[in-house]
Amino acid sequence: MPTGRRPGADPDGPEADPVEVARLICLRQLEMAPRTRSQLATVLARRKVPGEAAEAVLDRFTEVGLIDDAAYAMAWVESRHRGRGLARRALSHELHQRGVDEPAAALALDTLDPDQELATARQLVARRLPSTARLEPAARLRRLSGMLARKGYPPAVALRVVREALGDEAAALDVETAAD
Numbered sequence: 337m338p339t340g341r342r343p344g345a346d347p348d349g350p351e352a353d354p355v356e357v358a359r360l361i362c363l364r365q366l367e368m369a370p371r372t373r374s375q376l377a378t379v380l381a382r383r384k385v386p387g388e389a390a391e392a393v394l395d396r397f398t399e400v401g402l403i404d405d406a407a408y409a410m411a412w413v414e415s416r417h418r419g420r421g422l423a424r425r426a427l428s429h430e431l432h433q434r435g436v437d438e439p440a441a442a443l444a445l446d447t448l449d450p451d452q453e454l455a456t457a458r459q460l461v462a463r464r465l466p467s468t469a470r471l472e473p474a475a476r477l478r479r480l481s482g483m484l485a486r487k488g489y490p491p492a493v494a495l496r497v498v499r500e501a502l503g504d505e506a507a508a509l510d511v512e513t514a515a516d
Contacts, residue, residue, distance in 0.1 A: 354389035361385065362393055366402060370411065373403050374435020409436045409444035417448060421460045424448055426488025454497070457489050461501045476502060 358380055365371050365379055373394055380390040397403045409431055416422045416430065424445050431441040461480050468476040477498055484494035 354386045355392055358385045358389045358393040362397055370408050372405050372408050372435045373398060376403065405436050406440040406443060409440045410447065413444040413447060417456065421456050421487055423453055423457070423488035425490070454493065457484055457493060457497045458501070460484065460487065461497050465501055465505065473502065
């Protein structure tokens with residue numbers, strides 16, 4: 337008796353082909369958002385897909401370009417740096433958490449221009465600087481450099497950028513006071 341459903345549509349059915357189940361799971365995951373091979377392997381393991389079936393599907397998806405960890409890493413670095421202002425160290429950690437291998441992660445991170453990274457740090461501080469105006473200078477320094485540190489900027493860069501911003505702010509106040 338036909339049920340009107342296509343074969344393999346019920347991945348939890350008793351007669352489900354493990355390869356078809358793995359394929360459907362991966363396709364659903366990739367419909368939602370790009371995923372790394374490692375992330376898909378984790379989902380398949382959690383769903384108790386046999387290892388051979390999971391590897392066969394992951395290999396095939398990689399072969400046809402549905403899974404591309406290098407492209408994923410490039411897009412991730414661009415998006416997270418531009419959108420959240422994350423620095424190289426934080427991005428490296430995030431890529432590692434998502435299972436991107438070291439060569440692909442290094443290649444993606446190499447696309448970050450150090451000058452752009454410094455400019456992004458300056459923009460982050462400039463945006464946050466007014467909200468710290470009522471604090472003591474030492475507290476402002478700690479708060480702003482801490483914000484940059486949480487985004488993965490090295491301590492030397494964070495302190496340099498914050499000190500520059502505080503110095504520029506003080507110089508601007510001195511100019512305004514002298515003009516009055």
